[in-house]
Amino acid sequence: MNLVDLLLRHPDAYLLGEPTGTAVIRRCAEDFCVEENLGFEPDGAGEHQFLFIRKTGENTDWVAQQLARFTKTHPRDIGYAGKKDRHAVTDQWFSVRLPLGVQLDWSAFETDSIQVLRQARHSRKLKTGVLQGNRFSLRLRDVSHPDELQQRFDQLKTSGVPNYFGEQRFGHNYGNISKGELLIAGQLRDKNRQKRGLYISALRSALFNQVVSARIQQGVWNKVAPGDVLMLNASQSCFVCTDEAELDCQSRLQQGDLHLTAPLWGQGGLMTQDAMAEFEQAVVSPWQDWCAGLEALGLRQERRAARVLLQAPLLEQESDSVWRISFGLPAGAFATSLLRELCQPENEKAVSGCSAEVDEQHQSAN
Known part of the structure; x- marks a missing residue:
């Protein structure tokens, strides 16, 4: 089974289990507000x-x-x-x-x-990626299970959220992944550099999500083991956990000072060691052609935090079935990764005014 089929049949693991409640998002543009923070x-x-x-x-x-x-x-x-x-x-x-x-x-x-x-x-031009994060204010309409919404939100405020790349990264029906496969196989030639980068990024992102999902499924999403690679909060600085440092790393993980990581595939060996390197290699083993293709493109092996902490999270009830959630995320994190843990989001067709009843398929907010 290729990864596209796998993703369609078995989505990334939920941290709290799949929610039963539903909510309508983006009935109008004003239901989804984002404020950029350059830092x-x-x-x-x-x-x-x-x-x-x-x-x-x-x-x-x-x-x-x-x-x-x-x-x-x-x-x-x-x-x-x-x-x-x-x-x-x-x-x-x-x-x-x-x-x-x-x-x-x-x-x-x-x-x-x-x-x-x-x-x-x-004095300088604003460059892509030069930002600290984004503040979100999202309205959820027609909330079917408000008690479940509140309970899950309270848990995620403490635990953090899986730092999955959102569905926007992969395109409609994972089309960016399909084109990425063709690209690394030499069967697709696209002169548009931006599109090529998008297809390649989709493959790396999917492999990252698979490793994070596997950690959740095996109950080690928030547990440190010797050989794990940890990242300092609000930093890209990483180090490998040793046997001697395991207890200290676990304590700092619980305090939010450190985060476990997963690979962004490229050239060079995995930064993880021993059993944790074997674990990550086993997760991506069905897609060795992808790994080899990404290495051949010259991308270097990198790490990304497997968890993201919500900044100043707030959940407020606006009316009987309407709630507003506000939170900050660091640059590169997806609001959809939080939404999917809270409820089953239902999109309508987007329009500019809240008096209308329809909402278009949304794009990435990071």
């Missing part, structure tokens, strides 16, 4: 104009294109830290390279779906 303030000087923009129901790339057109600059002079949901209200930073003497009326750029909230100068 720094523009320095106030330089040739790059930073703009904090609120967009409603718009694609990040499209807004960037409109900025280039409005400022009469080349698209490569526009920067942003990360793509945000189209079917949402998102506050995010953009940068545009403008000579210091150029002054523009940013109100002329605004539309019903685009508002400029802040502006400031900075």
Whole structure:
């Protein structure tokens, strides 16, 4: 069985078991709000104009294109830290390279779906990935099992959430994985560098999810063993747990100071050692062609935290069947990984106003 078939038949393991309750998400854009946190303030000087923009129901790339057109600059002079949901209200930073003497009326750029909230100068272009995290505020409608929702939320506030890559990474019916398989087999040639990167990333992400899922299934998602690779919280710094450090590492894991990790496949041996290296190798063994293909592309072996902790989580009831959940996540984490643990999310067809009854299929919020 290939991984696409496996994912369709057996989704990633739930930390708390599969929820029974359902809830409607994204009946309108205002039901899904995201605020970007760069982790720094523009320095106030330089040739790059930073703009904090609120967009409603718009694609990040499209807004960037409109900025280039409005400022009469080349698209490569526009920067942003990360793509945000189209079917949402998102506050995010953009940068545009403008000579210091150029002054523009940013109100002329605004539309019903685009508002400029802040502006400031900075010495450098905003690069992809240069952000600390995102703050989410999500409305859940028609909640069928509110007691279960509250109970699961309370547990996840303490335990954290599996740091799965969300379904958005894999495309409709895992189409990005299928194209990634063809790409590494030499059967697909796509000149679009961005698309090739997306297909390759889908394969690495799927293998990562398989290792995290296997840890949950075997009851070792939150248990340290000698040979495990741990990552410092809010850092990419990793180290291998030794026999002598096992108890201390377990204590620091429970305190949220450390996180267990899983591999992002590439060249070089696994960082895990002994039994834990054998465990990870066994999990990915059915997809050795993928591993070899990723290594041949020159990607290096990396690690990603297997757990993500919710920042300032809050669950509030707005009416009999409507709840709002707010929380922060570090850069790269998916809000859908939390939602799937809380309930069975049901999408409607997206529209811009909450008076309507329909919602489009959503995209990634990280």
